[in-house]
Structure formats: C-alpha cells, structure tokens
Amino acid sequence: MLKPIENSIKRKLETALRPLYCNIINESHMHNVPKDSETHFKVVIVSERFNKQPLIERHRIINELLQVELQESVHALSIVAKTPEQWEASNKTVTASPACRGGFGK
Template structure:
C-alpha cells in the first residue's frame, strides 16, 4: 500500500479534513506497513476520524520507546483537533476519546496519551506537540 493511497483513503474517509498520520504509514525501520500489520493503530485512526471528524489527527505508536517486543501496539499518543471540543472541558474530551477507544484500552493498549484541542486552541498553541518523555521502566526508575 503506498503512502499516498493511505493518506488519500483516510482523507476521503474523513470528508476531506486534513489528517496527519505520522508514524502510521511508516514503522520504525521506515518500511511500509499495512493495516493488517498495525490493526490497533488503524482502528484508533478510523474510530477517531469517523466519530470526531477532526481537523487534525495524529496517531503515534510510541511502543518502540518502551520495553515491549518489536512491532508492539501497546503505547499510543493521539492528537485530536475537533470542533466537537469547543466549550467542552478537557476532562470530558478525554472521557469521549477513552469511550471511543474502550475496546482497544481493554485489549492490548497499555498507555494512551491524549492531546484534545478545539481548532482555536490548536491555532493559538502554534500547532505544536511536545515529544513524549523517555520510558522510565514502568516503576519510575
């Protein structure tokens, strides 16, 4: 599957809104990955894009930063910018995303970092996301 096809199919799925798929198209070794190889990542992308109609969406598999087997889908960061978040407190935004991804969280997803913003917050914040900290071994080491 080509990166262009993947980006176009996700964009079409989201009614033309811009969706960034950093790390969703290429795995750590910069080889092409398919939906079958990354089913959890693909499921997260589809659910968030379908239900929240985001203006910007990033689904980042951060599992490689942790002590898990190569190719794992256990640690994710999502950046969701949606008009649906206008006037909604941050805790409620997180609850919405957690509810949408309840099956993934009940399955193999161990950690989910959520950045949920309205379009105005995204513009004001400079459209930047800080990198996640390095893994501390799970016990705060």
C-alpha cells in the same frame, strides 16, 4: 502503513469526531516491549466537537470511543485533544513524550 490497532484507533476517532487534524503516534518503540508492538500511543486530535468541552470530558469521549482497544491491547494512551482555536494558538505543535523510565518510578 498503519498497523491494525493504530488503524482502528484512527478510524474510530475520525468517524466519531470528524477532526480537522488527527495524528496517531505509536510510541511503543520507546518502551520495553517486543518489536512492532502496538501498546503505547499518543493521540493528537483537533475537533470542533471539543468546543466548550472541558479537557476531562474530551479525554472521556476518546477513552469511551477506544474502550475495546484499551481493554484488549493498548497499555498506555497519551491524549492531546484541542479545539481548532487552541490548535492554532499552539502553532500546531505538541510536546514530545518523555523517555520511558521502566515503570514503577525507576
């Protein structure tokens, strides 16, 4: 079952980008936050909208779509934004996020 912020992120991305694949991963449990937090996310999204768009522009599009969540509740957002061709070439795999180091370079 999706939580409120996770659901909001998924709904906004799916509506705007009509992705072929979209996975919202709540990584909050990997950080020093209260149980069931929604503060750290990884977005894996594949969309034809990203064709001919540089990676920085893909990130800008997603950050703009999620502006409210980023201002109000999301502390960290990792973005994997691929074209369908890139997704196929990657064997549909995504590198796992590193363990939290506690912030401040610890």
